[in-house]
Amino acid sequence: MIRRCIGVLSLSTIVLCTILAGASVAAPQDVANDISQHVMSPFCPGVTVHDCPSDNAIELRAQIAKWSAGGMSKQQIMDRLIAQYGETIRAEPATSGTGLLAWVLPGVAVAIGVVIASIAALRWSRRRPIERHGAVVATALHKRVEAELAELREKL
Amino acid sequence: MSLASLGRPSLIAAFVFAIAAATLCAYGAIKRKPGIAWAGARSLAVAAGFVALATVSLMTAFFGHDFSLAYVAAHSSRSLSGPYMFTALWSGMEGSLLLWALLLTVFSSIALRQAIHKNPRLVPWAGAVLGGVSIFFLALLVIPANPFIRSAPIPADGLGLNTFLQSPGMLIHPPLLYTGFVGFSIPFAFAMAALFTGRLDEAWFTTTRRWTLFAWSALSIGIVIGGAWAYTELGWGGYWAWDPVENASFIPWLTATAFLHSVVIQEKRRMLKVWNVALILLTYVLSIFGTFLTRSGILSSIHTFSEGPIGKWFLPFLALMLIGGLAVVAWRADALRSENRFDSLLSRESAFLLNNVLFVAAAFTILWGTIYPIIAEALTGTRLSVGPPFFDSVFIPIGLAIVLMTGIGPLISWRRMSKGSFTRIVRYPLLAGGATIVVLALFRVRSLGALLAFSLCAFTATAIVGEFVRGSRIYRNRHGLAWGPAFVRTVLRNRRRYGGYVVHLGVLLIVIGLAGQAFRTERQAVMQTGDKLSVGNYVLTYEGRTQSQTAEKQVNTATIDVTRGGKHITTMHPQRNFHFAQQQPQSEVAIRTTPLEDLYVVVTSFDASSNAAAVRAFVNPLTWWIWVGAFVMLCGMGVLLSSSAPVAAAAPAPSARRFEKVAIS
Numbered sequence: 001m002i003r004r005c006i007g008v009l010s011l012s013t014i015v016l017c018t019i020l021a022g023a024s025v026a027a028p029q030d031v032a033n034d035i036s037q038h039v040m041s042p043f044c045p046g047v048t049v050h051d052c053p054s055d056n057a058i059e060l061r062a063q064i065a066k067w068s069a070g071g072m073s074k075q076q077i078m079d080r081l082i083a084q085y086g087e088t089i090r091a092e093p094a095t096s097g098t099g100l101l102a103w104v105l106p107g108v109a110v111a112i113g114v115v116i117a118s119i120a121a122l123r124w125s126r127r128r129p130i131e132r133h134g135a136v137v138a139t140a141l142h143k144r145v146e147a148e149l150a151e152l153r154e155k156l
Numbered sequence: 157m158s159l160a161s162l163g164r165p166s167l168i169a170a171f172v173f174a175i176a177a178a179t180l181c182a183y184g185a186i187k188r189k190p191g192i193a194w195a196g197a198r199s200l201a202v203a204a205g206f207v208a209l210a211t212v213s214l215m216t217a218f219f220g221h222d223f224s225l226a227y228v229a230a231h232s233s234r235s236l237s238g239p240y241m242f243t244a245l246w247s248g249m250e251g252s253l254l255l256w257a258l259l260l261t262v263f264s265s266i267a268l269r270q271a272i273h274k275n276p277r278l279v280p281w282a283g284a285v286l287g288g289v290s291i292f293f294l295a296l297l298v299i300p301a302n303p304f305i306r307s308a309p310i311p312a313d314g315l316g317l318n319t320f321l322q323s324p325g326m327l328i329h330p331p332l333l334y335t336g337f338v339g340f341s342i343p344f345a346f347a348m349a350a351l352f353t354g355r356l357d358e359a360w361f362t363t364t365r366r367w368t369l370f371a372w373s374a375l376s377i378g379i380v381i382g383g384a385w386a387y388t389e390l391g392w393g394g395y396w397a398w399d400p401v402e403n404a405s406f407i408p409w410l411t412a413t414a415f416l417h418s419v420v421i422q423e424k425r426r427m428l429k430v431w432n433v434a435l436i437l438l439t440y441v442l443s444i445f446g447t448f449l450t451r452s453g454i455l456s457s458i459h460t461f462s463e464g465p466i467g468k469w470f471l472p473f474l475a476l477m478l479i480g481g482l483a484v485v486a487w488r489a490d491a492l493r494s495e496n497r498f499d500s501l502l503s504r505e506s507a508f509l510l511n512n513v514l515f516v517a518a519a520f521t522i523l524w525g526t527i528y529p530i531i532a533e534a535l536t537g538t539r540l541s542v543g544p545p546f547f548d549s550v551f552i553p554i555g556l557a558i559v560l561m562t563g564i565g566p567l568i569s570w571r572r573m574s575k576g577s578f579t580r581i582v583r584y585p586l587l588a589g590g591a592t593i594v595v596l597a598l599f600r601v602r603s604l605g606a607l608l609a610f611s612l613c614a615f616t617a618t619a620i621v622g623e624f625v626r627g628s629r630i631y632r633n634r635h636g637l638a639w640g641p642a643f644v645r646t647v648l649r650n651r652r653r654y655g656g657y658v659v660h661l662g663v664l665l666i667v668i669g670l671a672g673q674a675f676r677t678e679r680q681a682v683m684q685t686g687d688k689l690s691v692g693n694y695v696l697t698y699e700g701r702t703q704s705q706t707a708e709k710q711v712n713t714a715t716i717d718v719t720r721g722g723k724h725i726t727t728m729h730p731q732r733n734f735h736f737a738q739q740q741p742q743s744e745v746a747i748r749t750t751p752l753e754d755l756y757v758v759v760t761s762f763d764a765s766s767n768a769a770a771v772r773a774f775v776n777p778l779t780w781w782i783w784v785g786a787f788v789m790l791c792g793m794g795v796l797l798s799s800s801a802p803v804a805a806a807a808p809a810p811s812a813r814r815f816e817k818v819a820i821s
Contacts, residue, residue, distance in 0.1 A: 029678075029679060051392040052392075055760075062680075088539050089541070090540070092545040098532050098538065102524070106520065106521040106550045110517040110521070117509050117513045120509070121498055122501065124427075
């Protein structure tokens with residue numbers, strides 16, 4: 001019963017997410033705000049045009065809003081900005097060429113981490129005969145006894 | 157002779173005493189002469205005294221407007237007011253390093269003194285490591301980053317403090333971050349001492365448990381206060397921009413959080429010893445690396461690194477810490493083997509392990525994004541930018557998985573749990589998470605990321621509340637207490653466990669606040685008097701500007717009337733001021749905060765002739781919960797810090813005890 005409830009619930013949520021996560025039509029100023037968050041400011045190092053407080057960045061934001069209101073698509077505006085300021089204006093690396101490595105490596109690292117942890121957990125959790133387990137504990141115990149004896153000797 | 161003239165001699169004396177401390181501690185450790193090592197620890201306390209004297213002398217120079225010191229002239233002015241003199245101390249590189257050295261030597265002296273009774277065998281090596289680290293930072297202050305360089309000629313007034321730093325947040329944020337970074341040097345030094353001595357049981361981290369928690373708590377709160385400062389001062393409507401300075405504090409926080417969790421496994425099950433030592437090593441190296449990144453100039457371009465005054469000093473030190481630390485770990489690999497094994501994949505140990513992988517993966521991902529522009533430039537000669545969209549894309553999925561594990565972890569018992577028990581215990585959190593998605597979807601919430609975040613928060617919050625309910629029910633049934641007293645007794649009797657849950661609840665509130673940003677609305681316009689601007693459900697009417705002047709600045713205040721549905725809500729007064737000493741304009745944000753949303757208004761410029769104002773207005777939903785979450789976290793940290801440290805590792809599990817008997821017999 002519980003499993004069935006959970007199954008139905010999960011299915012309904014996935015369906016709802018799929019339906020509702022669909023794209024909606026955005027106002028030109030929302031498009032401009034969105035673009036300015038994907039463009040690094042040529043005027044303030046390390047921050048986006050959206051976050052840059054300089055007057056030049058304010059002008060650039062207004063320009064982007066004008067282009068957006070004039071009917072240019074997000075991609076057209078991005079292309080124009082890249083042509084004007086160069087590749088460094090992209091706030092995220094391209095998914096090709098040198099930029100690809102930036103995207104791929106974190107995914108690979110996470111996958112490797114999860115695989116290693118899974119293998120380690122599987123190996124560690126494998127059931128072993130009592131004798132062998134006893135031997136492991138005995139070795140550990142032996143080491144502890146040895147360490148404590150050494151400490152005692154030192155004190156004496 | 158002025159007090160300021162004592163600064164440099166004090167630093168040189170501190171440097172000499174740090175060398176003495178490291179040498180005596182190392183000699184005492186090698187020759188097993190605790191008396192000599194203790195003399196070394198006392199030398200470090202003397203070094204702390206001299207660094208304190210140097211700090212006092214620099215502060216005296218600030219308060220006395222002694223512009224004969226170049227650092228004072230560069231970071232303060234005659235018009236700077238009292239408390240911000242302290243901000244001026246850490247507003248530049250030299251002063252920041254002085255604060256770092258002060259915290260390091262003071263913390264080290266206290267930690268060594270505390271440990272001399274608790275764990276005398278680790279103290280000599282820990283003293284040697286802490287002394288060595290102190291030598292490095294004091295060498296920086298004595299040679300390339302001397303805060304006591306004289307001005308020539310002496311200016312009549314200083315350049316003043318950056319106006320953005322003249323904020324209460326900047327009085328607290330940097331010292332808290334430094335407390336966090338420096339605080340990690342204590343568990344790091346004791347971990348190294350454990351490796352050198354071969355005493356790799358739980359002693360090293362039980363001895364420094366409070367220091368680790370203290371450092372982590374300071375770093376956590378420091379990060380949040382930094383966000384609050386950015387939100388109220390910088391005027392872009394946000395609190396986190398994924399810039400390298402922010403990342404430099406967040407990366408070690410992630411590994412330290414992983415360490416705080418994984419160390420519990422070692423304590424309970426004597427497992428993950430290598431992992432724990434490696435994590436604290438990594439946390440400390442990343443703390444230093446963050447400082448290197450932000451202070452070396454390498455982030456503006458790889459070519460500026462060697463031009464920076466301290467970059468070339470940091471790199472060998474970092475290499476020594478990392479390679480030396482890893483070499484010692486490798487040397488002790490045999491002694492670091494786990495004494496136990498997982499009994500089942502469905503166990504809290506496994507959940508903690510997965511949680512650790514996620515934290516470290518998050519740290520690596522952010523580190524990678526932060527340094528990728530440098531790597532790309534070094535490899536191809538072309539500079540690339542890695543900004544917020546990259547970090548949001550790669551961190552949010554990992555962050556959501558961490559939130560999920562925060563809920564699952566406490567539900568699973570140690571050692572093993574049957575699938576039936578797990579299904580029974582997980583059903584209510586699962587239903588809460590599912591119901592949240594359905595309800596929000598019915599309210600036409602469209603952001604998939606926000607839906608998942610709210611749902612996972614509901615899942616995890618239900619799991620945690622369930623833990624409190626189960627614990628309190630035991631006291632109710634046994635002692636006939638009401639829910640309130642039963643709850644209090646539950647928390648007080650097991651502060652470590654329930655303090656941790658309180659911290660988790662705080663984190664969930666922060667996640668809710670962050671997820672609210674998916675629904676942020678923003679509008680900007682140049683407004684003439686009487687113009688209206690709609691943002692979200694609000695209508696802002698610009699009613700004009702007033703102008704006044706103080707000794708430090710020209711103040712331009714806009715009056716903006718706010719209505720919602722035709723009803724007056726409030727009147728807001730954002731400012732755009734001009735600071736004379738710095739010749740710098742600065743916006744003062746006006747914020748109307750409610751639990752549901754913030755209305756955030758900033759004036760980016762005024763037109764002098766027409767009084768027109770360029771206005772940016774944001775509606776930031778749920779931001780209030782970020783600050784509430786931080787406060788809840790702080791309460792949880794208080795509970796955790798008040799808990800007593802474990803005396804020794806937990807007794808072996810019953811089955812293991814049986815095996816021991818077998819082995820002994």
